[in-house]
Amino acid sequence: MNNKEIAEIFWAIADILEIKDENFFRIRAYRRAAQNIENIADDINVLAREQRLNIPGVGADLARKIKELVETGRLAYFETLSQSLPAGLLQIMTIPGVGPKTTKLLYEQLKIDSVDALEKAAKNHEIAGLFGLKEKTEENILKGIALIRQSHEKILLPEAMRIAGLIIAEIKKVKEAKQISIAGSLRRQKETVRDIDILVGSNQPQKVTDAFMRSEVAAEVLARGATKSAIRTHEGIQVDMRVVAPDSFGAALVYFTGSKEHNIRIRELAKKKKLKINEYGVFEEEGGRCLAGRTEEDVYRILGLVYIEPELREDTREVEAAAAGKLPKLIKLKDVRGDLHVHSHWSDGTASIAAMAAAAQAKGYEYMVISDHSQWLGVAKGLTPGRLAQQKKEIEALNKKLKNFTILRGTEVDIKSDGTLDFADDVLSGLDIVLAAIHSGFKQSREQITERLVKAMQNPYVNIIVHPSGRLINERAAYDFDFEAVLNTAKKTNTALEVNCYPKRLDLDDRHVRKAKEAGVLIALGTDSHAPEQFNSMCLGVSVARRGWLEKKDVLNCLSCKELRKRIKKWI
DNA sequence: GCCGTTTTCGGCCCGACTGTTTTCAGTCG
Numbered sequence: 001m002n003n004k005e006i007a008e009i010f011w012a013i014a015d016i017l018e019i020k021d022e023n024f025f026r027i028r029a030y031r032r033a034a035q036n037i038e039n040i041a042d043d044i045n046v047l048a049r050e051q052r053l054n055i056p057g058v059g060a061d062l063a064r065k066i067k068e069l070v071e072t073g074r075l076a077y078f079e080t081l082s083q084s085l086p087a088g089l090l091q092i093m094t095i096p097g098v099g100p101k102t103t104k105l106l107y108e109q110l111k112i113d114s115v116d117a118l119e120k121a122a123k124n125h126e127i128a129g130l131f132g133l134k135e136k137t138e139e140n141i142l143k144g145i146a147l148i149r150q151s152h153e154k155i156l157l158p159e160a161m162r163i164a165g166l167i168i169a170e171i172k173k174v175k176e177a178k179q180i181s182i183a184g185s186l187r188r189q190k191e192t193v194r195d196i197d198i199l200v201g202s203n204q205p206q207k208v209t210d211a212f213m214r215s216e217v218a219a220e221v222l223a224r225g226a227t228k229s230a231i232r233t234h235e236g237i238q239v240d241m242r243v244v245a246p247d248s249f250g251a252a253l254v255y256f257t258g259s260k261e262h263n264i265r266i267r268e269l270a271k272k273k274k275l276k277i278n279e280y281g282v283f284e285e286e287g288g289r290c291l292a293g294r295t296e297e298d299v300y301r302i303l304g305l306v307y308i309e310p311e312l313r314e315d316t317r318e319v320e321a322a323a324a325g326k327l328p329k330l331i332k333l334k335d336v337r338g339d340l341h342v343h344s345h346w347s348d349g350t351a352s353i354a355a356m357a358a359a360a361q362a363k364g365y366e367y368m369v370i371s372d373h374s375q376w377l378g379v380a381k382g383l384t385p386g387r388l389a390q391q392k393k394e395i396e397a398l399n400k401k402l403k404n405f406t407i408l409r410g411t412e413v414d415i416k417s418d419g420t421l422d423f424a425d426d427v428l429s430g431l432d433i434v435l436a437a438i439h440s441g442f443k444q445s446r447e448q449i450t451e452r453l454v455k456a457m458q459n460p461y462v463n464i465i466v467h468p469s470g471r472l473i474n475e476r477a478a479y480d481f482d483f484e485a486v487l488n489t490a491k492k493t494n495t496a497l498e499v500n501c502y503p504k505r506l507d508l509d510d511r512h513v514r515k516a517k518e519a520g521v522l523i524a525l526g527t528d529s530h531a532p533e534q535f536n537s538m539c540l541g542v543s544v545a546r547r548g549w550l551e552k553k554d555v556l557n558c559l560s561c562k563e564l565r566k567r568i569k570k571w572i
Numbered sequence: 573g574c575c576g577t578t579t580t581c582g583g584c585c586c587g588a589c590t591g592t593t594t595t596c597a598g599t600c601g
Contacts, residue, residue, distance in 0.1 A: 025574080025583085025584055027573090028573085028574095028584080030573075033573085058574085059574050059575075060573095061573060061574085062573070099598060099599050099600085100598090100599095101597080101599085102598075102599090132591080132592060132593085132597075134591075137591070140591090184601085195601095197601085225588060225590090228589065230589095255586085256601085260585095260601070263585070264584095264585055265585095267585040267586070268584080270585090271585080272577085276585090278586055279586080
């Protein structure tokens with residue numbers, strides 16, 4: 001049973017307890033634990049086995065429940081609890097606008113125990129007339145059901161940024177909008193987001209809201225209050241906007257950026273200092289004097305914290321680090337000096353090496369690695385050693401012509417299902433840099449896949465393992481492998497691990513990146529570009545790196561070309 | 573159910589909008 005599965009059970013327990021109207025704080029405790037279990041990259045099985053379950057929000061009781069789950073695959077408490085309510089009630093609770101109280105009411109009064117039954121009842125107008133419910137609620141329930149039946153995938157970062165950009169452009173036309181910022185999980189640069197949040201500083205909320213509603217992306221108005229409103233776009237994505245006075249913009253930005261857990265943490269901290277923090281500012285508990293609010297920096301400073309970058313605001317020890325002045329100085333896009341993973345039309349890319357080099361140079365890079373696929377990957381026109389030798393001539397000729405730019409000769413060599421590499425050592429030894437990757441056998445056992453990765457890293461010529469977990473967001477889960485074992489070998493063999501910047505990959509993910517840093521393993525950023533415009537996705541990899549607490553020194557391609565060549569040498 | 577620079581007991585973040593109400597509960601973020 002993995003972290004995700006155990007977290008799911010805790011989320012479900014919280015929902016059931018909520019329907020049963022149990023103690024709110026007990027419910028919150030389950031949710032907090034679930035969130036934290038999802039936030040760590042450590043394998044919870046290993047932690048449980050080695051008595052290392054010191055996860056925030058997990059006390060003696062939940063640790064015992066985790067152990068039970070890990071050891072038996074079941075949890076007696078959860079099974080008893082689930083049997084006390086129909087499973088369909090949890091589904092009903094996922095309908096927007098329908099919470100635990102309504103779910104309970106519907107079940108007790110009308111025996112509604114599934115989304116289908118609820119839909120039928122709403123259509124037959126059986127709901128209006130129940131205590132506190134009328135026709136409008138029936139309408140909203142039907143709308144909500146339609147919504148959850150659409151495919152409910154979270155959207156990828158670039159798509160969310162595109163939509164946010166269109167709305168911001170519209171709001172910018174309003175001269176009374178003094179400050180505009182994205183907020184929420186999008187500002188924290190999570191790899192996928194469920195909705196888009198926008199914050200505006202203005203003394204004329206009415207005018208700003210009008211512009212928001214007018215935006216061409218708006219398909220439907222979900223809520224419209226004096227300062228807070230929401231729309232749904234044609235793509236079905238919810239966009240929330242909040243307008244506050246410019247003097248409150250910083251406090252509101254902190255509040256609206258979240259995460260929820262981060263907000264709770266700093267509000268608790270404020271309380272200890274006899275302060276109250278809300279979206280309008282930081283106030284003295286007694287007297288209510290406002291001490292900060294205009295900028296985020298002010299808000300954090302009053303709390304005794306240095307500024308915390310949005311990407312770190314996940315309540316994963318960043319508040320403690322900020323209090324101790326030990327936050328990392330996060331890597332920035334402009335620190336990146338080259339791209340370590342680029343394809344050309346020699347394999348499955350669309351452009352020539354020269355065209356790719358020109359695009360990389362336009363990005364201000366000093367170098368790029370041409371890493372076309374190896375022969376085994378037939379679908380990608382993988383190169384034979386013969387064609388690799390021909391490619392060498394082309395690259396050497398280009399390098400002679402190029403000024404202040406170097407094309408490094410590499411390969412993305414396939415790690416075959418038996419763990420051997422697709423090129424012999426004498427082929428690999430002739431290259432500047434070697435990337436290795438798994439492209440097949442995703443369903444092999446944890447031991448087999450771990451062994452393949454470890455074996456590849458032990459090869460004296462392999463410098464980087466690319467897209468190490470093999471996941472495709474919303475499409476394919478990562479294959480199962482022992483990440484700690486991979487880190488240990490990476491450290492021992494001076495092998496870097498990639499953050500692949502392709503929007504659907506972002507692999508490693510932020511949690512694993514942070515573990516890699518803690519283990520002293522270098523990270524390589526590679527766009528995996530197959531066309532010139534794909535160099536743009538470097539910013540996504542940088543976001544993952546930032547969310548993983550990386551600094552410039554943790555990233556291989558923040559080095560100059562010369563330093564890079566030195567740094568990747570293997571000593572085994 | 574968790575947790576401790578007041579505490580091992582008694583706290584636990586804060587406010588807006590909707591739909592239903594005549595002052596609020598439920599839901600959401």
